[in-house]
Amino acid sequence: MTRAAKQIEPIPSKGERTRAKLLAVAAAEFARLGYHNTKVGDIVSSAGLSQPSFYIYFDSKEAAYEELVAEFRRRLQALTVTLLIERDVAAAELLDLVTLSFLKFLHFLAEDLDLTEIGFFQPPGCTETKKGLASWIASNIAKEQKSGIFRADISAKQIGKIFVGMIDQMARDSGSRAKRTQAARDCARVLCEGLGLRHQAGMQHTST
Amino acid sequence: MTRAAKQIEPIPSKGERTRAKLLAVAAAEFARLGYHNTKVGDIVSSAGLSQPSFYIYFDSKEAAYEELVAEFRRRLQALTVTLLIERDVAAAELLDLVTLSFLKFLHFLAEDLDLTEIGFFQPPGCTETKKGLASWIASNIAKEQKSGIFRADISAKQIGKIFVGMIDQMARDSGSRAKRTQAARDCARVLCEGLGLRHQAGMQHTST
Amino acid sequence: MTRAAKQIEPIPSKGERTRAKLLAVAAAEFARLGYHNTKVGDIVSSAGLSQPSFYIYFDSKEAAYEELVAEFRRRLQALTVTLLIERDVAAAELLDLVTLSFLKFLHFLAEDLDLTEIGFFQPPGCTETKKGLASWIASNIAKEQKSGIFRADISAKQIGKIFVGMIDQMARDSGSRAKRTQAARDCARVLCEGLGLRHQAGMQHTST
Amino acid sequence: MTRAAKQIEPIPSKGERTRAKLLAVAAAEFARLGYHNTKVGDIVSSAGLSQPSFYIYFDSKEAAYEELVAEFRRRLQALTVTLLIERDVAAAELLDLVTLSFLKFLHFLAEDLDLTEIGFFQPPGCTETKKGLASWIASNIAKEQKSGIFRADISAKQIGKIFVGMIDQMARDSGSRAKRTQAARDCARVLCEGLGLRHQAGMQHTST
């Protein structure tokens, strides 16, 4: 990042700081209690402000929630486009690349737990988010099938969904880096190799 | 359940019919609008009753909701124990058996959409339900690993989660029997064979 | 009214009585304070009820207000159609008939002061009400002009407005029957005879 | 007002200009939406200022409103005293003079529509304004009765009210100069001659 770029947002004004604080607090409360059980009063008092202040910065409770969801989706999509495997890749290498993809997703989801909870696990937005993610991944997969990286007799859309389903389940219990590493490896293995016995290579990576 | 057992509850009393009607209507409304957006007033008026009637049969809105969730989980668990692959099975045959398992899950989930929505897709219960399902499946998988049906270098727990993740994603778009059949086949393939090119056998089953 | 007719609305149910009470209290408060300064809390506490009760009977504060305005207009229109002068009438008699019309309007407006305040004096509805009244009266006048009762070189519409203007001003200070009688006579005289000196007949009816 | 007097307030300071702008904008908003539906925020943002600026120039929203009402009343009274018919006047000439009075009122009310709306049509002030106007006019009428211009067997107060009532109704639909001219003539005729058939002279002035 250049100097100039940094100077575009130099000193956040007081209002901007207040807004950011409210957003952070709101994310925490929404994540903890869900949309309906979070009261605007909870948010503002956690932020040390009075109720009307909330409405200076957001049109409504719903608008604030949606802003958080949108932010999560934006980040998630940005990550996804990053993970397209473009190079030609040896079969042996594929497993590692796929593992890396899972890992990056899991790290991402573990990074900002509040936002993840809101955007990825809580309704009503979570279904939409996952549908989106499935289609972004499917679009990667389709290209990768064309490159001959993956078998093409299962539609990219289905694989996208399967990918999402795996991430979804794994993300619910990925508190530690170690767990994420294990989970990513396991998903990648299943996805690349299947559960058939052929691949049971020496049992060197037993998972818990 | 035997014939005799069925005849133990022969003529439902009026109260029982009213209760059943309320439960059905409640399921429909909860499924359509979610827990928080469903008002007791909606339920009773859809059932052609007055508000106090609701409280004759249920302690609270929450109690009714939980009854529905519990019923869903009961059925789901009952199904799951059914799907254990006990026989020794040839590798070639495995794919069909796993496909069948997926298919049964998907059919089950398509059977009573309201209950599925409530128990499987809507928070706050859905996470719990899926955790349960994952562990029931894991318990099957563990046995199947011991029978040498599946590779054992990936923990049954992880496979259980992956299984659930796949079902979860597929269930969201399984309106027709054909879609379910395709989805089950695709999941089974990925799960058994992986995405590696090795298995791209003649492209006879391209999915949409 | 026949017996049967009376039995159509025999015993008002408790709810109906409550609704009527709320409406009466609301009329009083709206009349006293105006729409914006009247709080739903004022109304219900004057009626000895809790806030939510108000919303059992009315969709909103505004709906209740509009119901009152509509009721007032309905009554006012009903009265107006009554006052058409249909018979052929001698010039000498006309003054008394017009006086009677003014008198009936003024009595009507003095009958239910709350409703009058709301429907006839308070915005935003009052302008609309008066426009309506002017047109109903104009429609009477037009017929009366055709019958040769009034001069026809001033449009019925204008006369309708003038009529309304007179009633409007007089109604603001017509607390006693005597005042109304005097006001009606004065208006009728001006309307029928004008202020020209020709009519200053013996000064037998000096007004205050 | 003489020339010299005008030059006493030569260059309005910036503050004075801002105040005037706020007042003008406030008049427009109050007229458009009424007192209660006009928010201080609307006014300042229409004026391109911030909220605190409003309170630099006015003690409160109410104070600003009252200032506008007072200004309107001042102008209206100034006009009214102007319209006293002092000369002895032939009966034939009277109609034209009364017409002129009505016309001047209607022109005045059409001159600054915002102020008219606020001072003459909107509550709570409008009733008071009209009461004032009625008494100013009555005071003219009383003198004119003494001069033998008008019949004296109807009290000047009543005539004042009737006058106001006519103006009130006519002012609501006097957008064009032509309409005002017609309305003034019609009012004057009714007021001077009444509706009796005696005056239906050749129909030379049919109104719409």
Place this chain on the structure above:
DNA sequence: AATGAATGAGACTTCATTCAT
């Protein structure tokens, strides 16, 4: 002269729930 930021007070409305019948 002007404003960015904040708030006290309070309004309307909703909803799960209960009581008496």
Place this chain on the structure above:
DNA sequence: CATGAATGAAGTCTCATTCAT
């Protein structure tokens, strides 16, 4: 078995107004 009627408690949002700069 069922309901007409009522409410306690709470929540979202608005607005005139002020402080510190």
